[in-house]
Amino acid sequence: MTTPDWSDVDRFIVETVLENDETLNSALQDNATAGLPAIDVSPAQGKFLHLLARSVRAREVLEIGTLGGYSTIWLARAVGPKGSVCTLEYKPEHATVARANLDRAGIGDRVTIEVGAALDTLPKVAERGDIFDLVFIDADKENNSNYVQWALRLTRPGSVIVVDNVVRAGGVADANATESRVVASRELLQMLGNEPRLDSTVLQTVGSKGWDGFVFALVQE
Numbered sequence: 001m002t003t004p005d006w007s008d009v010d011r012f013i014v015e016t017v018l019e020n021d022e023t024l025n026s027a028l029q030d031n032a033t034a035g036l037p038a039i040d041v042s043p044a045q046g047k048f049l050h051l052l053a054r055s056v057r058a059r060e061v062l063e064i065g066t067l068g069g070y071s072t073i074w075l076a077r078a079v080g081p082k083g084s085v086c087t088l089e090y091k092p093e094h095a096t097v098a099r100a101n102l103d104r105a106g107i108g109d110r111v112t113i114e115v116g117a118a119l120d121t122l123p124k125v126a127e128r129g130d131i132f133d134l135v136f137i138d139a140d141k142e143n144n145s146n147y148v149q150w151a152l153r154l155t156r157p158g159s160v161i162v163v164d165n166v167v168r169a170g171g172v173a174d175a176n177a178t179e180s181r182v183v184a185s186r187e188l189l190q191m192l193g194n195e196p197r198l199d200s201t202v203l204q205t206v207g208s209k210g211w212d213g214f215v216f217a218l219v220q221e
């Protein structure tokens with residue numbers, strides 16, 4: 001037998017710990033059919049976001065980067081019928097697929113999709129005066145530091161901010177990196193280390209999505 005790899009372990013985790021979920025499977029299937037890239041969070045990561053949102057009793061969640069709504073479904077289930085998720089997506093065609101997936105999942109009524117570049121739609125979100133318990137940042141990585149600054153404006157002490165894909169197969173530790181997303185990750189982590197309004201850590205992850213990791217930051221009193 002060959003030695004199991006990260007993807008084998010992720011598959012085993014899905015088979016043993018997570019329930020088979022036809023709604024989520026269908027969302028991934030429809031994303032693929034519509035030609036969306038398979039850059040959603042993994043099932044284990046989606047379940048983690050769901051449990052995290054429930055752990056902090058999140059009622060208002062902001063997501064930056066919808067794609068086909070896979071992570072949005074996990075988050076929207078966590079906030080319950082009285083909660084809401086606002087998710088920001090640049091591409092109208094992604095938002096259309098997401099809307100269909102969310103409605104089929106039965107949680108469409110608690111999700112608002114704002115279409116456009118997030119740096120353009122975030123001011124509109126701010127105008128509404130919503131304060132979010134949890135912010136999940138998973139869009140264009142070059143803007144991660146900007147998104148964290150926006151998240152600070154849109155949260156309260158005790159809110160949680162998660163930023164996905166910051167380890168970039170170890171690239172984040174390369175001081176000579178030139179790739180824009182890696183450079184942005186390095187700048188983000190340096191910013192977090194100097195940001196007194198946040199208490200932050202980074203957890204590395206491996207699995208079906210390769211070697212990466214996410215920021216977990218707690219908004220301070």
Ligand code: SAM
Pocket residue numbers: 039040041064065066067068069070071072088089090091094116117118119138139140
């Ligand atoms: N969170 C999704 C999930 O796990 O199912 C995956 C999101 S995918 C990694 C990133 C998404 O961010 C893509 O759909 C992309 O079109 C969107 N995006 C890229 N640049 C953006 C921007 N400036 N504003 C808003 N969304 C953007």
